[in-house]
Amino acid sequence: MSKLTLAQANQIIASALENARSKGYKPMAVVVIDEHGNTRAVQRDDGASMFRIDIATGKAWGAVAMGSSSRSLAERAAGNPNFFGALASTSGGKFLPQPGAVLIKNAQGEIVGAVGASGGTGDEDEEICIHGVNAAGLDHA
Known part of the structure; x- marks a missing residue:
């Protein structure tokens, strides 16, 4: 499996933030x-x-923990709030099922990481993540 490099991670972030700025979105973190x-x-x-x-x-x-985009997790959480509340609790608060993150996959389709953004709407956050992953020549899910 090819790993996610620091250069790729930095390119994802730079491209995502540039995309957000070009569209006039609020200040973001990626x-x-x-x-x-x-x-x-x-x-x-x-x-x-x-x-x-x-x-x-x-x-x-x-x-990354669930192998699914955060949008998909948010949709699933709506129908099973007790389970997803328990996930947030057992992860020490690290688990946040809200739109704005996508998985990063290599050319072989293997999950090599994820990118998350915050600052805009969930749709804006997700959009800039996808843009960043594509700019780095990787796939998203």
Whole structure:
């Protein structure tokens, strides 16, 4: 399995933030984690609030932990709030099933990490994550 490199993680973030700025979105934070939930890279835009990194991390961490985009997790959580509340509790608060994170896959279709964003709407956050992953030449799910 090819691993997610630091250069790829930095490219994802740079492209995601550039996309957000070009569209006039609010200041964002973007976090890239590996397939084990370890942080590879993180940036918080000037003016982004102090919670943005934690929220972006929780979205990405949940995506990797469950093998699904955070949008999909949010939809599933609506129908099973007790289970998803328990996941948040047992993960020490690291699990956040809200739109704004996607899985990162290599050319072989293997999950190599996730990217999460926070600062805009869930749709905006997810959009810039997808843009960043595509710009790095990787696939998303």
